[in-house]
Amino acid sequence: xxxxxxxxxxxxxxxxxxxxxxxxxxxxxxxxxxxxxxxxxxxxxxxxxxxxxxxxxxxxxxxxxxxxxxxxxxxxxxxxxxxxxxxxxxxxxxxxxxxxxxxxxxxxxxxxxxxxxxxxxxxxxxxxxxxxxxxxxxxxxxxxxxxxxxxxxxxxxxxxxxxxxxxxxxxxxxxxxxxxxxxxxx
Amino acid sequence: xxxxxxxxxxxxxxxxxxxxxxxxxxxxxxxxxxxxxxxxxxxxxxxxxxxxxxxxxxxxxxxxxxxxxxxxxxxxxxxxxxxxxxxxxxxxxxxxxxxxxxxxxxxxxxxxxxxxxxxxxxxxxxxxxxxxxxxxxxxxxxxxxxxxxxxxxxxxxxxxxxxxxxxxxxxxxxxxxxxxxxxxxx
Numbered sequence: 001x002x003x004x005x006x007x008x009x010x011x012x013x014x015x016x017x018x019x020x021x022x023x024x025x026x027x028x029x030x031x032x033x034x035x036x037x038x039x040x041x042x043x044x045x046x047x048x049x050x051x052x053x054x055x056x057x058x059x060x061x062x063x064x065x066x067x068x069x070x071x072x073x074x075x076x077x078x079x080x081x082x083x084x085x086x087x088x089x090x091x092x093x094x095x096x097x098x099x100x101x102x103x104x105x106x107x108x109x110x111x112x113x114x115x116x117x118x119x120x121x122x123x124x125x126x127x128x129x130x131x132x133x134x135x136x137x138x139x140x141x142x143x144x145x146x147x148x149x150x151x152x153x154x155x156x157x158x159x160x161x162x163x164x165x166x167x168x169x170x171x172x173x174x175x176x177x178x179x180x181x182x183x184x185x186x
Numbered sequence: 187x188x189x190x191x192x193x194x195x196x197x198x199x200x201x202x203x204x205x206x207x208x209x210x211x212x213x214x215x216x217x218x219x220x221x222x223x224x225x226x227x228x229x230x231x232x233x234x235x236x237x238x239x240x241x242x243x244x245x246x247x248x249x250x251x252x253x254x255x256x257x258x259x260x261x262x263x264x265x266x267x268x269x270x271x272x273x274x275x276x277x278x279x280x281x282x283x284x285x286x287x288x289x290x291x292x293x294x295x296x297x298x299x300x301x302x303x304x305x306x307x308x309x310x311x312x313x314x315x316x317x318x319x320x321x322x323x324x325x326x327x328x329x330x331x332x333x334x335x336x337x338x339x340x341x342x343x344x345x346x347x348x349x350x351x352x353x354x355x356x357x358x359x360x361x362x363x364x365x366x367x368x369x370x371x372x
Contacts, residue, residue, distance in 0.1 A: 001334055002326060003333055007251060007252040007331050018204045020203075020211075020213065021225065023229070025206075025209060030254060032329060032331070033252075033331050034328070038329060041206045041208045041209045042254065043229065064193065065193060066193040068214070068216060069304060069306060070301055070308050070310075071308075073193050113349065114353070114357055115253075115256055115260070115353055116302040116303045116354045117303055117354070118256045118260060119255070121255055123303065143218055143224060145193050146193070147190055147193065161365060166300055166301050167304055175358070
């Protein structure tokens with residue numbers, strides 16, 4: 001079995017190939033560990049947060065929204081992009097939760113980060129558990145369309161395990177909370 | 187709280203904006219539920235599989251490889267893209283596992299699908315558990331660099347929960363198997 005002492009690639013030059021409203025595509029020249037050169041295409045992403053809002057009765061808030069790339073309405077926990085690379089992630093989570101759902105939470109727990117697709121994007125998401133909730137006014141943009149629903153955590157967990165929740169961040173957040181709070185799965 | 191009877195968006199026209207070696211960026215005009223028009227940018231992806239190879243002693247095989255977009259060597263389970271949209275996913279999983287690791291498995295279990303980033307790509311991954319393993323010859327491309335390592339499943343599970351495994355597909359596969367096989371976490 002092969003073994004490499006150094007796996008890293010070195011950037012030789014970078015280029016922004018497509019600078020869209022949402023997607024920003026870069027292509028860089030790199031030096032490979034074997035000394036050869038190659039190109040690396042990737043999506044530059046500002047980073048994002050997702051939030052699992054847990055009510056004291058064990059229900060969590062999910063959103064149903066149409067996702068154009070997969071051409072279907074899917075069930076997801078609330079999430080959103082940072083305003084900038086330097087925005088504090090917890091502040092972004094509070095802002096996104098308030099805007100999309102009208103919920104203010106007074107207890108926040110960081111449940112960890114993940115790269116959804118490290119092969120082609122630098123996007124990093126942080127998962128937050130939000131508790132001690134009170135509901136204020138939802139503040140959707142005119143062109144934002146989503147429906148909210150409270151679901152027992154146990155139902156959502158069963159749905160994840162049965163393959164009825166295709167969204168990665170929702171699967172991950174639910175499975176992590178199931179480990180941390182096995183009482184919610186009973 | 188707002189409620190929408192129809193959340194779907196209708197495609198009006200499509201355009202391939204950037205057709206790279208790896209990334210394919212589309213931008214479509216769509217009609218929103220409120221009758222207004224908007225643009226949707228997205229990455230077209232052929233689809234992928236990932237494989238959790240579980241040895242009879244409870245160890246799983248992980249890969250360490252450099253991921254250029256996140257500028258670090260990360261720990262991942264074996265994975266790869268389909269050769270085409272129509273390729274059978276199980277066949278792709280067998281091919282990728284054999285090429286990257288030299289492992290042939292005689293027992294395969296589908297552990298479900300996920301969309302890593304449904305907001306901007308149609309990529310869908312299927313997770314397979316591979317068991318009853320035998321090792322043959324690894325067949326890496328000249329420009330493919332990765333190191334393989336057998337790790338006790340319990341160690342990997344603890345690493346996921348402690349935030350030491352940033353890769354989404356690896357987190358998801360490990361957490362799902364932990365639910366299905368709690369004996370492996372002891």
